[in-house]
Amino acid sequence: MRALRAAGQRRPGLGPAGLRRSGRPQVPAGHGVERGGLWVLCMLGFHRFVALGVICSVSASLRMVFRWLRMSLGKETPQVLWAISAHRVHPSLICPPPRSRNYVPPENLQSFLESHVREIFGPSLAQDWQQTPLQESRLKYHLLARLAAELGHAVPNSQLHQMRRAGDVLGFYRIP
Known part of the structure; x- marks a missing residue:
């Protein structure tokens, strides 16, 4: 002093x-x-x-x-x-444990996803269900939330903008 x-x-x-x-x-x-x-x-x-x-x-x-x-x-x-x-107090930089990658796509993934798309989008569905646009945010949210709950595998926030059509969602859920 x-x-x-x-x-x-x-x-x-x-x-x-x-x-x-x-x-x-x-x-x-x-x-x-x-x-x-x-x-x-x-x-x-x-x-x-x-x-x-x-x-x-x-x-x-x-x-x-x-x-x-x-x-x-x-x-x-x-x-x-x-x-x-x-x-001096240093904050602890504890990293969270890595995500477990135990997701295995179901064998009937395509028919499973098609039934969910038809149920959510209803009669306004195109002939080829994989070309169904996911432009309406509410319907896109309902589809992705339901799939995440039932399959135990959610689309990361960083990839949500890539899910433009139902085929993109199918492509994501095919990869373990």
């Missing part, structure tokens, strides 16, 4: 919004690393950037705080940086 105050006394001359003319942030009195000021130090840099109207990331504000600490504290920087790294 004394080192932070001493660094502030050596370089007087605050500009607008509490910034030095050189652009380095100032630490308000009473906000040291030992009093929980680490969070304030990190957020100080972020809010100063936001106050200037510049969009920045948290990592950019942390780099700015580290740069300020290096320039202001000199020899004491390793201890302060150690204190900062000791308090």
Whole structure:
């Protein structure tokens, strides 16, 4: 804390919004690393950037705080940086387990799908059921939801736009 105050006394001359003319942030009195000021130090840099109207990331504000600490504290920087790294909390990056690929297409898939298409689309069905367009979102949703529930294998969101006709759905469900 004394080192932070001493660094502030050596370089007087605050500009607008509490910034030095050189652009380095100032630490308000009473906000040291030992009093929980680490969070304030990190957020100080972020809010100063936001106050200037510049969009920045948290990592950019942390780099700015580290740069300020290096320039202001000199020899004491390793201890302060150690204190900062000791308090840093890293989110756990636990990946979900991979999806099980135990889907096996049924033997009567074509007749199964044809009966569902005829049931949902009714008399407006074309002669070739595989050419039936899936333009109406409500009917497309009912068909895909019913197939996903009965077959236990759903079309991923990233492939929904590719399901334009009933034949595309048949092609998707043929692949294990």
